[in-house]
Amino acid sequence: MLAFQYIDDDASLTELVSKYRQSPLLILDTEFVRTRTYYARLGLIQAYDGQTLALIDPISVGNLSEFWSLLSEPEITTVLHSCSEDLEVFARNGKCQPFRLFDSQIAASLCGFGHGLGYAKLVEQTLNITLDKGESRTDWMKRPLSDAQLNYAANDVYYLYELYPQLIQKLEDRNRLDWVFEEGERMTQGRLTPPDPEQAYLKVKNAFQLSSRQLAYLKVLAKWRLNKALKRDLAVGFVVKDHALIGLAKKQPKSLSELNKMIELTDQEKRVHGKDLLALLGSADLDNPPKPIDVLALKNGYKSSFKAIKNCLTALSEQHDIAIELLGSKRYIHEYLQWLWDGKRGELPLLLSGWRAEILASPLAELNIS
Structure with missing residues (x-):
């Protein structure tokens, strides 16, 4: 059983933060619950600086602002593992992002x-220790948490502190330490920007199938759904499903009778939202519809261009011992192709930015894709 402090009042948190503020390194993890909610519900924060391991109860502590301020300290390196969802939690609960972020999953990938x-x-x-993951399905909002659950949570930062020096050494041996911090900076960008309801239709699955006129209907429907989801803290799919919005945009029912005949909508969606959905369809701005969604994969030359880039990246990933998923995923290749076919206008794609540019810029230019 690891030794830790359980922080469940403001005075204890203030004392803890004062200690942590003197440390150059802070290992963090969060435990949260996300089932039907739009935002993850924060149940526990684990923190360790090599001296004091703390489990912070955000349900009991009234004000976490002092703790969140630690993440903005330029002299403190924040270490997390596979931190994308943790960053969401920080943005939602602390309105902050780590200033200097080290993701050990990315570091491990760059170490081979x-x-x-x-x-x-x-x-x-790295440590030849097998962890017990038996508490991974814990409901972290329930209280009290058992000793086994608390020990499980403490393990997530204790051993990360232990293995961190090994990752640092391997990264320095490969001259890749700066790459990890560059990735950390990229991962935090835009996290504090709230979702834009006007652009919500672009995230609806299969929206690309719709005509410009149909997209005008989808736009008002998706905007309404997102606003309702945010207001109720409910996952968008629990308001109305994607395929239902697509069906409404295609069929545009004019009455409850027509709407009730739609197989795309559940009986509950019809009963709860039927009148609202009809009103929304009637409010669509058909005079200024969105442009049809440009699908990269349907463009002439896409298959051959994608294959040439993928083959190039695969060879370079093997040459430099960098996972292809990290060096150049499908999304990164699409971003690069879109930039090329847009006449190289706008922000440089990720494949031509930072450490990736050192490896990829010249080989990609030699492909001469236009």
């Missing part, structure tokens, strides 16, 4: 341990 390595596997590979 493998891409997307889970925390337990990384601990096993």
